[in-house]
Amino acid sequence: MTNGYRYIGKDTARKDARDIVTGKARFFDDIKIPGMLYGKVKRSPHAHANITRIDTDRARCMPGVRAVLTHTDIPRWEWGMPKHIPILDSKVRFVGDAVALVAADTPDIAEAALDLINVEYEPLPAVYDVEAAMQIDTSPIYAQFAHNTYPDEPPSFEPEMLGHIRIGDVQKGFDEADFTIEDTCGYEIFPNPLPPEPPGFIATWETPDCLTVYTPSQSIAQVRLIGIPFIGMADIRAISTQCGGSYGTKNANLTPMGYAAVLAKATGKPVKVYFTKEEHFHSYSLRLGSRVRARVGIKKDGTLSAISGVWMVNTGSGSESGPLQIAVGLGEVQLVLRCANWDLKGKLVCTNRSPSGIVRGYGGQELESSILPIIGRAMEKAGINPVDFFKKNSVKPGNGYFWREGKWWTYRGIDFNTAIDKGAATFGWKEKWKGWGKPTAIHGNKRIGVGVGVHSNADVGEDSSEATVKLTADGRAVVYCCVSEAGLGQRSSLCKMAAEVLDLPLERVTLSPPDTQLNPFELGLVGSRGTYAVGSAVIAAAEDARKKLLEIAAHRFKSTADQLETENGKIYMVGRPDKKLAWHRIMGVYHSVTGEGRFEPDYSLCNFLMTFVEVEVDTETGQVVLTRMVNATDAGQVIAPKVLEGQLHGAFGSAGLDTALFEETVLDETSGRMLNGNMVDYKWRTFADLPDVKNVILETPMPSHRFKAVGVGEIATSPGPSAVLMAVYNAIGTRIASYPVTATKILNALGKR
Amino acid sequence: MNTRQNDPEQERRTIHLKVNDKDYALAIGDTVGAVAPSDTLAHTLRETLGLTGTKISCDQGSCGACTVIMNGKSILSCMTLTIECDGARIITIEGLADPATGQLHPLQQAFVDNSAFQCGFCTPGILMSTKALVDQNPHPTRDAIQHALSGHFCRCISHYEVVDAVCQATTTEGDHD
Structure with a gap:
């Protein structure tokens, strides 16, 4: 869908593409x-x-x-x-x-x-288990953290922080429930995102x-x-x-x-x-450990009437940003589990594992991977199809939620159910879903099962961004915005946005080096904020620069600025494209024109991703193979199609979906040593093992910025793990409540060991 | 060649490499610019010759990032000692584009056109394995491409785009040398 744009939504080579394929790109060890x-x-x-x-x-x-x-x-x-x-x-x-x-x-x-x-x-004495660590009342790992539990203090930059979802009256909610489930589920594999x-x-x-x-x-x-x-x-x-x-680390x-x-x-x-x-x-950041002990009340029609419990987060030996990850995770879970009555408290605990920290999914993946299997049991009791459940209970325009800073926000974006429907149709969900605990098909020893997971995040407008855009007399533009390139292609996408606003050839728009000395403040490419938050600041700066330039030109043309257009570094009056003046004739060769842009946090927009998976379980060997994945999302407007596709393919890697299949760090609890801390023993997906993947990406204009887009890249890894657990249950009819689903666990579940 | 005949002792203590068609004669020893017996080829390429396009990631032969082509075969330069490479002809990522015109090799161009990378750290190694593959098999199947690249760690998951890019580069007319 081009929408008449020159660059937005079109594939253009990444600005650093040539450097990457020729070996010229300067990574850390090249300095x-x-x-x-x-x-x-x-x-x-x-x-x-x-x-x-x-x-x-x-x-x-x-x-x-x-x-x-x-x-x-x-x-x-x-x-x-x-x-x-x-x-x-x-x-x-x-x-x-x-x-x-x-x-x-x-x-x-x-x-x-x-x-x-x-x-x-x-x-x-060393302790590795989150609940055992909380029991220790003498000699904690840090003297200042009694019971190895971090204090509930917000950091200096966030006066309040969400550590506990309290909404409505859970007792009333449980009274109204047709079914109540109580269970514990952990996502405690401490995988390494391993860039x-x-x-x-x-x-x-x-x-x-x-x-x-x-x-x-x-x-x-x-x-x-x-x-x-x-x-x-x-x-x-x-x-x-x-x-x-x-990947966050x-x-x-x-x-x-x-x-x-x-x-x-x-x-x-x-x-x-x-x-x-x-x-x-x-000795570097792993994914947080997460264990949820929860009680869930559900009505026959799939309405969640109450969720209560405790979310125990094991940060290993240090909390890089644990309290904020809990805050974001608690915010995100409300976006996929609409419920009138909540009482879910986060607890951050240190142990003697390697430190954990920021990883793609940032708390939300950890919480969802732990709580969604419990919610699945409630869905099963109510006899509801999980796709219908998430269509009913995912965030809709007008719904509210507490976000990380403890404030209540109302979602003002689009309805994602169209994306869910498109994804379900592409996957063939209707035909493949046979009910809870029921395989899609059985071929000899092979049992096929399907599952689905979701993630939604209001971080697309997270934190602040500043940018300036400098127009130079020679018809070029430099965007000053403190953005590094870690593989997201965002440095190029921001240039596309500025080039679109200024109607300049893309090769004439460059981005300043990622150096805090040269650039205004920009928090960075955390979460999925690049497109909306950072993009808004760059767009505003480009618009401001354009406006200033046209105001200067208005004197020359004896017109008003709004009667003027600029194209390829030349200005003309609307309707008179034959009479063009180059920028240097307007601003003079000794001048430049600089525009400023700023973005303030806005948590009223969300992104969304549903991941459908199909697994094949070999009941003789216990091996689980992912055979098919469909990702469904609505990005508002795609900025760079191939880049977005690539990020969604990233669902497997960087401690994502594959944490449900084979990725984990294995700890020897007698010595505290990680047993598979090398690239042979730590398992990762190879080129030889590529499932059939399809990304369904809708473009329903989103009320964000001029290009109606929101970012979606970060969340690709998050829905996968719980989807795999669901699919394996459906394939074999026995629930496995821990990650990853190793052959041993499958054979145990089947009573074959 | 003349030096070899003139001073056999010095020659015994010199490693000759042809890297990207350029000849290097490196003394064996601990001095600056020399090759220590423990130096890997990856180290020599990067630190001694300044060819930093070859990447080191695991440094133990299990991720493919350091792959270069030696005498027509893709090898792991982090698992190869430079002193074992005397007389070798080596191609690194810096040697893939046309040295005279700077024109990208068709594989490189296909990687650009398909956005067949995200962070790009593993890309030089993947490109060198791919080059070795298409030199042997100019029209590989998808399976053959996947098999040839199965030792390459790509954590961003650009696998699909990489396979697409190699297919595109090898099904169109063109010279892959």
Whole structure:
């Protein structure tokens, strides 16, 4: 659907496409700063222990070693939400936690020096289970968190935060219910979103009060925003390299920045800390663990009358943004489960697992994957088809919900039921759905089952964005907006929006480098905010610049600005395209014209995705194969068709749907070690295993900005896991209530082991 | 060649590589610009020759990111020691486009046209495996493409677009060399 646009909705090569296919794109490890040293981290073999002695003498004496730091050598800088994660501490909290830091002339020397550091530990009891952690009343993992439970304090930037959905009267709701279900379900596999490029930071102190960092980031402004309070309020200039995948994990994890910053301080040199893949597995953000104990009341017609319970969130050894993820998750769940009576409380708990943090799905995927299987049991009791249930209970125009900042919002967007219907028809849901616990077909040992999952998010208009657009006399435009490229294609899409507004050839519109020093504030590509929130600021800046330019031109044309048009860097009066004046004739070659744009948070619009899946279960081997997936959504207006298709294909990867099939980190609870922290033992989808996939993308104009679009990319991973669990139940008729559905679990469920 | 005859001892301590049609003679040793016995080919390409288009991701031979073509075959450069490569002819991602005109190889162009990447970190390795495939089999089936790329980790899931791109590049008229 072109809608008469020049670029919007049309496929154009991504601006960085040539650099990517020729190897010219500069990712983190391709950057070198003169005089740069290499930092390495000595890591803990214990899951929980006090450090009783560290001997660094031999390491310090090694030729080429420039600094060796322990917790006694550095300031007590902390980050996290709330601030609690120190750079180094007198204790360790997970296997792989940092004990000491080394900076040396080469990575090999730094690595060798780590072996010369001797550490003595006093081991402490470790805990990995969320409920067991809450029972501990002495010696918590962090002294300030009694019962290993984080306080219910909102962070400084959000005065209120949703930690508990309280709506109506649940007792009344249960009284009105025809059926009540009580159950517990967990999504506690701690998968690694595992971008191909490991995390890293180069830090260099330009002055004692100003740190410059280079990092592959999804949201470079966040490094400055949360980094400044972390490093004792010194200034930060944050520059993003091309980012080799993030999926949320390279938004706000400041752990490697802390290492690089203190080593750079100690040596007076730029220091690079680049995690190995092993560190990436063991010592970096995993997906949060989630367990829901809930009671659900449902009426015969599929109306949810009450939901109550507790959502226990296991953040491992540190909360990167746990309270906010709980807030967003609690907001999102209301968008897919309309219910008059709620009492669902989030609890954030630390354990001695590796730290967890921001991952695509951001709380919502974790909550939905835990609660939807319980809701499924209620649907089954009521005898309702899940597609009909979600059509009835997903957000509709005029519905209200509490969003993350605790305020009540009313949805003013479009009805997604048309997308659901189109998706169902494409998938063949009507023909394939045979009822709860009933297979679609049985072929010998193979049982076919179908399932469906949903996700909806009001984060499309999340947080603030600022942009400026500079028009230059030579007929070009530069968009200044602090946006990094982590694979979302958004840098190119924003150029398309500006080119459309200014009616310029796309190649004449460029975006500034992702550098906090050069650009106005822009929170970053978190959630699905790129299209609406960031896009709105860029569109407004382009419109403002255009208006200013035409106002200047009006003097020349002896007309009013609204009688003028600009096209390809030339201005003419409407109806007189033969008489054109180039921009330099209007503004003069020594001038430029700059427009400004800003977006303020708006949580009254949502995106939506329903994922239909078909699985084939082998009852002899227990193997589950995903054979078919249909994603159905309505994006309002597609900006870049192939880019959107690609993001929806991302449903499998980055700790998405495949967490229901085979992805998990396996912990040895006797030692606290992750057993599959490498790319052979950790399972991932290969090119040899591609199910049949179809994306159904509708374009019903959305009341967002000039192009009527909302972003949808982030949520691709979220509906899949619970859909797979549902499909497996339908295939084999026995419910499996944990992820992933391994062959062992299937055979156990079938009584074959 | 003359040096080889002139000073066999020095030659024994030199690694000759032809990378993207350019000849390199690298001393074996620990000095700057030399090849240490423990240096992988990935390390040499990136750090010694400055060809950073080849990516290192897992550095243990299980993700395919570091794939280059050596003597006509796709290999994992993170699992190959440079000192074992004396006399090898190597093509990296930097050698795929036409060096004179800068024109993209048809495979590269098909990747651009199909948006066959998201973050792009795995793309150089995938392109090199694909190049090795089409050099052997100019018109591969979808199955053959999937099989040839099965060792490549792509976490954004651009698999579908990659297979489409390779199909497009190999079903149209064109020279894949």
